[in-house]
Amino acid sequence: MTKEQKREAEQLRDAPLIQQHRDGDAKAFAQLEKLYKTPLYWYSYKKLGNRPDAEDAVQEVFIRAVEAINNGNYREEMHFGGWLHTTARNYIEHIQKKKKPTIKNVEELPEVMMEETESKEEIKEKRKRVRSLFKGLSLSEAKLMLLRYWHKLKWKEIAKRLKITEKYASGLHSKIIKKFQKKAGENIFLKNGGIF
Numbered sequence: 001m002t003k004e005q006k007r008e009a010e011q012l013r014d015a016p017l018i019q020q021h022r023d024g025d026a027k028a029f030a031q032l033e034k035l036y037k038t039p040l041y042w043y044s045y046k047k048l049g050n051r052p053d054a055e056d057a058v059q060e061v062f063i064r065a066v067e068a069i070n071n072g073n074y075r076e077e078m079h080f081g082g083w084l085h086t087t088a089r090n091y092i093e094h095i096q097k098k099k100k101p102t103i104k105n106v107e108e109l110p111e112v113m114m115e116e117t118e119s120k121e122e123i124k125e126k127r128k129r130v131r132s133l134f135k136g137l138s139l140s141e142a143k144l145m146l147l148r149y150w151h152k153l154k155w156k157e158i159a160k161r162l163k164i165t166e167k168y169a170s171g172l173h174s175k176i177i178k179k180f181q182k183k184a185g186e187n188i189f190l191k192n193g194g195i196f
Contacts, residue, residue: 007079007081007082010079010080010081011079011080013035014032014035014080014081015076017029017031017032018032018069018074018076018080021066021069022069022070029065029066029069032065032080033062036080036081036084037058037062039081040057040058040061040084040085040088041054041055041058043085043088044057044058044088044092047089047092047096048092048095048096049175050168050171050172050175051168051171052168053095057088057091057092057095058088060091061084061087061088061091064087064091065083065084065087133180136179137176137179140162140172141172141176143161143162144158144162144169144172144173144176145173145176147161147162148173155169155170
């Protein structure tokens with residue numbers, strides 16, 4: 001089956017479900033959602049890099065789809081799967097533009113505190129190292145790493161402070177380590193068991 005034939009087959013399958021939804025059949029849209037949820041999720045995950053944001057994106061796309069169908073803004077000649085994909089892409093681009101500010105200066109972070117026993121030179125060197133690694137991280141990413149490696153907190157306490165789940169904190173940590181390793185090499189975490 002060619003790509004065009006596949007699109008035509010999907011349109012023939014989806015068009016009656018869309019009409020049934022318009023006619024008040026709640027189960028019809030649930031069927032459409034079931035058909036497209038997985039590919040939309042993986043597309044969103046690839047673009048956004050984490051599960052919660054990808055799930056939010058998929059939910060937003062389906063909300064917009066329902067509104068478009070109900071308000072008459074979805075035209076029958078459109079390929080529903082392609083329309084969903086375009087809507088997801090536009091939504092993701094929009095939220096990426098509004099992305100949280102990144103760290104430009106270590107002093108922006110309230111968690112960055114130096115030991116009183118450290119000399120000015122030690123403090124300067126430490127801040128330089130942190131600044132280099134943390135450049136480009138969001139505030140929440142930087143706070144997570146500081147709480148973990150500077151203050152040596154457990155995941156439970158980190159999750160509580162950042163108001164996220166332990167699982168999400170751990171997953172975000174893995175993602176940040178990969179960023180750090182690209183910048184400073186694979187052995188970054190071997191020295192003194194941490195980044196500081």
